[in-house]
Amino acid sequence: MSPDSSVRVFAITSHQLVLTGLNTLLTDHPGNFLWLGGYPPSVSLFQELERHHPHIVILDDPSLNTLPTLPAHLAEHHIELILLTQSDELKGLEVQIQQGVLGIVHTSEPLGSILGALHAVSQQHLWVPARMRERLLTKAFSFMTQKSNKNPSGIHGLSIKEKELIRLIVHHPEAKALALGEWLGIQESTLRNRLSRIYQKLHLHGRAALVMFAQQYHLD
The missing domain is CATH 1.10.10.10 (Winged helix-like DNA-binding domain superfamily/Winged helix DNA-binding domain)
Known part of the structure; x- marks a missing residue:
């Protein structure tokens, strides 16, 4: 498959183990995905995004905390966002969906869940952990409806x-x-x-x- 037809995937993390895991996963199972590598959260990150032109960004929780404007920036440039999280707190995850996160993968899930999230998000489908899917989607969609009604x-x-x-x-x-x-x-x-x-x-x-x-x- 040519690079032009591939879904370009980029990671933002300061954790080398996360980066190594993603590199192994997407190198061994490339499918329709082109692995662009990763970059730590920093002021020069936005220049890296411009240089790589990803379709999907994978981001871990700590990096999101240091880059509060990132979801809006990615939405503006039509880049989808997948969040890697250790949190089981629904309210915080609801907020992330409301801010434009399209995929959520819990770090306790099997590594293959990231591939599932990539496939779903590349088709504009929301992906969340199975054990909290019903509650999370109901609340998030309810919020969107209330917001649009206003x-x-x-x-x-x-x-x-x-x-x-x-x-x-x-x-x-x-x-x-x-x-x-x-x-x-x-x-x-x-x-x-x-x-x-x-x-x-x-x-x-x-x-x-x-x-x-x-x-x-x-x-x-």
Whole structure:
């Protein structure tokens, strides 16, 4: 499989054991994934993200604590986020989903769970630990519904072209930005800017939240 067709995976961690484990896992089981390596949380991290252009970032809990603006930055650049966590505290994990984390893997789970999360997230599907899935998803989706109910006015600010893009994403949630741009007859950079404006108007982070919102308000 050519690099251009692969899902590019990058890790952010200061723990060498985590990095070694991810390197072994994705080297031995590459599948559709291209392992880009990892980088510790630091001020130069954002330059590394620009250089590598990942599709998915794997991040551990401590790194997230030192980079509070990272989820918003990744959402703005249409990069999906998987969190490696040692926490069993539901409220904190709910907050992470609300801020744009699309995959959560507990460190006590088998290593193969990371591959499951990568496959799900690469298709814009939410992935959380099985033992807390029902409670976590119910609460997170309830929050999204309550939030969107309080901010439906953003719909009225959408342009015809923005609504067209939303409908296209709802019907093709797995399509890459390049393909979406070709279907609409616009440059990929134009599409990304348009999508960023949609997120800002609707107070959303990521495609999964956008698809849910669009279905709820019949924008599909």
